[in-house]
Amino acid sequence: MNSLGFDKAPQDTRVVVAMSGGVDSSVTAALLKEQGYDVVGITLQLYDHGLTVGRKGACCAGQDIYDARQVADRIDIPHYVLDYESRFGQSVIDDFADSYLRGETPIPCVRCNQRVKFRDLLAQARDLGADCLATGHYARRVAGPTGPALHRGADPARDQSYFLFATTPAQLDYLRFPIGHLPKSETRALAERLGLAVADKPDSQDICFVPAGNYAQVVEKLRPGAVEPGEIVHLDGRVLGRHDGVIRYTVGQRRGLGIGGRRTPEGEELDPLYVVRVEPETRRVVVGPRTALARDRVLVREVNWLGGTDTADVPVTVKLRSAQPALPARVSLTADGGAVVTLTQPQYGVAPGQAAVFYQGDRVLGGGWIVRAEASPALADAPIPAGAGTAL
Numbered sequence: 070m071n072s073l074g075f076d077k078a079p080q081d082t083r084v085v086v087a088m089s090g091g092v093d094s095s096v097t098a099a100l101l102k103e104q105g106y107d108v109v110g111i112t113l114q115l116y117d118h119g120l121t122v123g124r125k126g127a128c129c130a131g132q133d134i135y136d137a138r139q140v141a142d143r144i145d146i147p148h149y150v151l152d153y154e155s156r157f158g159q160s161v162i163d164d165f166a167d168s169y170l171r172g173e174t175p176i177p178c179v180r181c182n183q184r185v186k187f188r189d190l191l192a193q194a195r196d197l198g199a200d201c202l203a204t205g206h207y208a209r210r211v212a213g214p215t216g217p218a219l220h221r222g223a224d225p226a227r228d229q230s231y232f233l234f235a236t237t238p239a240q241l242d243y244l245r246f247p248i249g250h251l252p253k254s255e256t257r258a259l260a261e262r263l264g265l266a267v268a269d270k271p272d273s274q275d276i277c278f279v280p281a282g283n284y285a286q287v288v289e290k291l292r293p294g295a296v297e298p299g300e301i302v303h304l305d306g307r308v309l310g311r312h313d314g315v316i317r318y319t320v321g322q323r324r325g326l327g328i329g330g331r332r333t334p335e336g337e338e339l340d341p342l343y344v345v346r347v348e349p350e351t352r353r354v355v356v357g358p359r360t361a362l363a364r365d366r367v368l369v370r371e372v373n374w375l376g377g378t379d380t381a382d383v384p385v386t387v388k389l390r391s392a393q394p395a396l397p398a399r400v401s402l403t404a405d406g407g408a409v410v411t412l413t414q415p416q417y418g419v420a421p422g423q424a425a426v427f428y429q430g431d432r433v434l435g436g437g438w439i440v441r442a443e444a445s446p447a448l449a450d451a452p453i454p455a456g457a458g459t460a461l
């Protein structure tokens with residue numbers, strides 16, 4: 070069996086590599102080529118910053134495409150650039166804008182993997198007669214008794230499995246993550262050794278189509294007039310101030326509320342306030358003390374379950390934000406395709422629109438989109454430990 074899991078020689082195995090122009094997918098392509106595979110590189114033109122910042126054509130996406138082409142030339146593989154801008158717009162960017170307007174905090178990278186890379190690009194790879202589609206994701210595909218399982222990337226600082234929770238078993242069957250077992254430092258060292266010009270290229274930033282992290286500006290451009298000011302209201306009903314649009318707030322947020330508050334002579338906040346709820350219908354941002362954020366039941370929709378037949382009250386750890394650790398919980402699938410997650414310890418800052426991703430050890434058991442979080446009656450009555458949990 071070859072390193073991609075096929076019973077044939079590498080030169081008889083065609084693999085399409087999704088090449089972003091970054092270090093990870095460049096090394097992926099170069100390693101496979103070095104191992105003798107029949108490698109075809111594809112780079113997707115996904116967006117144009119002109120759409121989002123107003124300078125049509127002045128796009129870093131162009132630089133990335135150029136970088137991917139340079140790598141393909143260097144390692145001598147065919148390389149295609151496909152215009153996926155309209156699909157990406159419909160499947161990812163529209164959803165991103167609408168989700169913010171619904172008061173949520175979306176994760177477009179999951180939608181991109183689910184709807185663009187692993188649906189449309191995957192179909193394209195099949196059309197090209199490829200045996201599999203490889204990406205530079207830091208995740209692992211581990212053979213198991215009932216087919217491949219999705220595991221975290223070996224480098225905990227780089228693990229991207231959270232963003233891959235929606236990958237179906239059929240997609241996983243066709244996918245390969247050839248660098249998922251490497252630490253990033255080794256990927257960069259490999260890029261040096263392989264003579265790739267992108268070896269020192271900085272890591273890509275958060276959301277590829279949002280320049281400098283200014284997502285609110287992007288939403289305003291995409292939905293002109295839809296972002297309206299409103300009130301910042303305390304849970305007790307007091308109006309504390311005004312805001313420029315609910316899209317600027319996420320549950321658990323403390324900084325940037327601009328409503329002051331009492332401070333010690335040293336400038337420390339005495340009773341800091343957090344965003345407890347975002348209400349797009351009334352255009353209100355509701356704030357309260359940290360204790361008001363405690364939640365131990367999370368309702369999730371559109372669950373992709375990769376955990377086999379056991380679907381009721383399964384012990385898991387769950388990640389509720391990409392940058393937070395996985396927490397002990399139990400998950401129960403519901404008949405409507407969702408799940409109820411019961412946390413062992415309350416969390417502070419669970420935001421609708423983020424993903425809840427379930428793990429058993431390193432294995433991804435599935436995940437879904439957070440609809441809302443609640444405090445169970447037991448929690449509502451319990452004293453809250455000072456400083457427990459995390460908030461933004």
Ligand SMILES: Nc1ncnc2c1ncn2[C@@H]1O[C@H](COP(=O)(O)OP(=O)(O)OP(=O)(O)O)[C@@H](O)[C@H]1O
Nearest residue numbers: 087088089091092093094111112113204205206273
């Ligand atoms: N525009 C694109 N065209 C083709 N494939 C892409 C594109 N963007 C991302 N990918 C694929 O998806 C993977 C993950 O993308 P992401 O942007 O999350 O990762 P990254 O860590 O920045 O990876 P890289 O260093 O390869 O850019 C990439 O490694 C690549 O295989």
